[in-house]
Amino acid sequence: MTIQIISDTPLQTTITWLNYLGIVFATEQQRQADKDLNISIKNKPEVEELWDGKVEKGKSNLKIIYSKDTDISVVTTEIENLLYRILKNANIDREIKVTSAYRNPENQAKAMITLIKTKGLSKAKDLYNHKGDLVVGYYETIKNYEQNEIIRLLVIKMNEVGFVSAHSDWKKRGAIDFGENSNGFNSIYSHEVNSIIESAKKEPMVNPKQVLPPSNKEPALHIEIILNK
Numbered sequence: 001m002t003i004q005i006i007s008d009t010p011l012q013t014t015i016t017w018l019n020y021l022g023i024v025f026a027t028e029q030q031r032q033a034d035k036d037l038n039i040s041i042k043n044k045p046e047v048e049e050l051w052d053g054k055v056e057k058g059k060s061n062l063k064i065i066y067s068k069d070t071d072i073s074v075v076t077t078e079i080e081n082l083l084y085r086i087l088k089n090a091n092i093d094r095e096i097k098v099t100s101a102y103r104n105p106e107n108q109a110k111a112m113i114t115l116i117k118t119k120g121l122s123k124a125k126d127l128y129n130h131k132g133d134l135v136v137g138y139y140e141t142i143k144n145y146e147q148n149e150i151i152r153l154l155v156i157k158m159n160e161v162g163f164v165s166a167h168s169d170w171k172k173r174g175a176i177d178f179g180e181n182s183n184g185f186n187s188i189y190s191h192e193v194n195s196i197i198e199s200a201k202k203e204p205m206v207n208p209k210q211v212l213p214p215s216n217k218e219p220a221l222h223i224e225i226i227l228n229k
Helices: 010-021 028-033 044-051 077-089 105-119 121-127 130-142 147-161 192-201
Strands: 063-066 095-098 173-179 206-212 220-226
Touching (some): 077 173, 077 192, 105 121, 105 130, 121 130, 192 206
Antiparallel strands (some): 206 220
16 A cells, blocks of 8 residues: 655654554564564655656665664654655665664764773774763773673763763754664675765755764764754
8 A cells, every 4th residue: 555645744744543453552463463563754855756757666775674673763854855865865775774863872882882891992083072982981980890880880981971872862863873783884785885975965955074884893874963053
């Protein structure tokens, strides 16, 4: 089944209509009986391209998926359209997985701990700004504590020094990661990395200085998004 809706608020309007049709909140029996529902929300120019024959429907294999641990509560229709545009302009024609979007303070602390343990203190400091370095340095003084206590103290330290990563902000800026292993950027799809980076840097909503390839510091293609200039 295909539903095409044109609206200034496509996500909200789509959910409203699907609720009306009884699709979104299906019973367990309906879920078992029905095939998987594929909802593709397009903006007005994209719909017009389809209707005008500029884009052959079903031709592209590009699809963005999200890892099960990724918090996508911040991924609006506008953000997802941006990601599709970046990947489409980079000639990506396959399934691509987002491995990180929003991180609450506790998950940001966990990410910093993992980085320090796997890559070392020096590489962790190279990745962050001065305020982040203060948090990383503080970890050394509490690293022998119980894990939950380390996380709690790191969150306190982040608040104390005013460190907010792009993954945790999502007011002035946000960040999306495409994992290196999950997307084959370290193997058969390594040639796609530069194309995606160049495409992302051309977007007005992207901070070109914070579009970073996978590295020893962070094994993910990182794109920082500007939300409020």
